[in-house]
Amino acid sequence: xxxxxxxxxxxxxxxxLSYIVSVIIPWKEFGGIFAVFPAVFLISLIxxxxxxxxxxxxxxxxxxxxxxxxxxxNILATWFMLIWTNDWxxxxxxxxxxxxxxxxxxxxxxxxxxxxxxxx
Numbered sequence: 001x002x003x004x005x006x007x008x009x010x011x012x013x014x015x016x017l018s019y020i021v022s023v024i025i026p027w028k029e030f031g032g033i034f035a036v037f038p039a040v041f042l043i044s045l046i047x048x049x050x051x052x053x054x055x056x057x058x059x060x061x062x063x064x065x066x067x068x069x070x071x072x073x074n075i076l077a078t079w080f081m082l083i084w085t086n087d088w089x090x091x092x093x094x095x096x097x098x099x100x101x102x103x104x105x106x107x108x109x110x111x112x113x114x115x116x117x118x119x120x
Contacts, residue, residue, distance in 0.1 A: 003047045007040060014039035041068070066110070070103030 041064050049057035078095030082088060 003051065006047065007043050010043040011040045063107075066103045066107045069106050070099040073102035074099035
């Protein structure tokens with residue numbers, strides 16, 4: 001439970017910092033740079049390594065690659081939806097769906113390639 005609280009604080013602090021930076025600094029895109037600060041990933045990696053060892057931390061890191069790659073698709077989908085519809089709520093919903101689906105698809109592709117290389 002203690003580790004979950006640490007994750008909550010790190011994630012919340014990074015979101016708050018992102019918002020504060022975007023309000024204070026005149027270059028608004030700078031807030032977006034902070035919005036993808038990898039605080040939650042780093043805390044998850046540290047916590048999984050401390051609690052469960054290197055092997056689990058390695059799996060967390062590998063999974064993060066798929067999720068973070070999905071973030072690129074999320075950003076593009078959200079941005080294009082905003083341009084197309086000018087509806088930020090719909091754009092966010094579509095972006096999250098695209099993030100999830102793209103992360104799963106990327107994971108499946110990598111798994112198939114790995115299995116093919118191993119000769120299975």
